[in-house]
Amino acid sequence: MKLKWKWKQTAIGMTAAAVLLTGCASSKEADGGAASTSSGKPVSIKLHTWNNLKTDGFDVVLQEFEKKYPNIKVEFVSAGDNNSLEALKKIDLAAASAEDMDVIMLPASNYLAQRAALGMFEPLDSYLSKEGIKLDDEYIGATQLNGKTYGIPGKSVSQFVVINEAHMKEAGLTVPQSWTWDEYLDYSKKMTKTEGGKTRYGTYFHTFINFTYLAQFAQMQNAGLVTDDGKSANINTPFMRKSLELRLQAEKDKSGTPYAEVISQKLNYRPQYFNQNTSMMQVGSFIIAETGGSDAVPATFKTVFAPMPTMKKGDPILTPVGGDNFAIYNNSKHKQEAYTFIRWFTTEGLVLQGRFIPSWKKANLEQVVNQIVSKTKTPEMVDKESLLYVLKNSAATKTAVPLTYQAEVDKVMQEEFDNMMLKNQDIDTTLKVAQDKIQKLVDSKNK
Structure with a gap:
């Protein structure tokens, strides 16, 4: 045929x-x-x-x-x-x-x-x-x-936070088994260090679209930029507001790698973390093997693992799984x-x-983790205890039906996020414009 x-x-x-x-x-x-x-x-x-x-x-x-x-x-x-x-x-x-x-x-x-x-x-x-x-x-x-x-x-691929153990201990901190986004920013500030005119930032946020909605990304339902039923824009929420606030706060505190620098220098998250230009970052579980190092990229420090932060104390630990x-x-x-x-x-x-x-x-999860770590160049650089704790204690969020036009939705959000981060557009305007534009897009696709 x-x-x-x-x-x-x-x-x-x-x-x-x-x-x-x-x-x-x-x-x-x-x-x-x-x-x-x-x-x-x-x-x-x-x-x-x-x-x-x-x-x-x-x-x-x-x-x-x-x-x-x-x-x-x-x-x-x-x-x-x-x-x-x-x-x-x-x-x-x-x-x-x-x-x-x-x-x-x-x-x-x-x-x-x-x-x-x-x-x-x-x-x-x-x-x-x-x-x-x-x-x-x-x-x-x-x-x-x-x-x-x-x-x-x-x-x-589940989501968690990798932390440079030496930087964490130097700042007098311990491995968090549950924490909020506010506490995440506090860790970031305490691990930020400037010496000889060069700053080692406490955290790094990459350019992936999910870094524009970090606090919403790990919600059990309606975790995306469009509701799970595909009928409404999902921007005007407390989780989205928190997501934007924490990105602006990291810029204000100078504890996160400046967004303008990330964009202009086309920075990549792997070198930023493994070259110790940043102390921690939120990332997917595909990174596990890399934290143990290879011939191409040796591991020069030990990595510990923390779960995705939550909106407030006592919230369940959740992770998107893709x-x-x-x-x-x-x-x-x-x-x-x-x-x-x-x-x-x-x-x-x-x-x-x-x-x-x-x-x-x-x-078998433990068997798989043991195998992944054992195949790395320096297995001792991977803290298996904290890794297994995170993997076993993070519940998966609901998997939504993917949108065929997700790239168009992402483009709208990225543009308004950039206006906020690079052109001083305020949060209220960012949320409203993104909500209206994405709703118009959703309506046009559901005709």
Whole structure:
């Protein structure tokens, strides 16, 4: 059956004019079953990702997969620079050029939803059904779009705070097991230090959009910029106000790396933390292995872990849980083999990889953490006690259905946040303008 896709100019990385694609796809999905291939003949599938083949352990993983499934060879397609957004741009261009692709790794569910809505991915429900798999029973953070499954979760990314233990002790502080955002700022002030004209800041806030709504980001429901039902802008809330206040307070206290400096110098959170230019930062659990160091980036100090701060004392400790998703390109010539790889990698493969915490519910958390830490260059630089405490005592927030137009929502919020941080726009105006603009956008999408 011939499928025609009209790719419009959108915020997902396509900057060229609309491109009309014509490709071949099966009129019905192949038989499921992760232990078989569709023909039994040797085939080669392409895996598109942003990870590094050796540093991220994919070389070992692919070898093991091909031992178990000798009829399936996996071609690893990646720049290897861990830049997921640049990888997405290349994937979009490959689709626009009708290149062969099979397995596509996406960094978050909203990127999956954007492309699924354009017909880029194969629905996986019949594959899962024939294997007898209920996605929510098998994986954390699974999502659907219009009642269909387009991706299987890979690693599970929860949120926490990493702290340089030496800086913390130097300031007379201890590892927090629960704390508020006000206390977070207090830690930041106490760990900020200026010597020889250079400042080591107590905290660093990166340019990711969730850093514009930190206090709302970790709420059980309606944690995003749009309500969970997708009907209303979610900006005019006490959590959003607190989020903006804490960013302005860190600027005023000069305890956070100045936002203008972050933007103008295009700073990245990894070097800021590992080069000890900052003492702590909120980050995802994908960072665990890096805190133990590698040949490329040695760990020169011990990292301790604290949970996400809360609005007020006594609030439950919550964390958003997301992560990458694995999808099958809709024009793949080897969909069954692609599904076989995805199911193996998101279960046994991720555990074997020993770099990340899997979304697979059957994985043993302590065993996985021990494996991740043991594979680092200097395991003693990772405080496993505080890490396990945070992972075991942080409850996951509700997973909302991703918006297909999330990038447009994010763009509005980012613009108003920048106006506040760089042009002295007050909080009330920032909240009102962002609320009105996003509501208008929501209304236009729900017509």
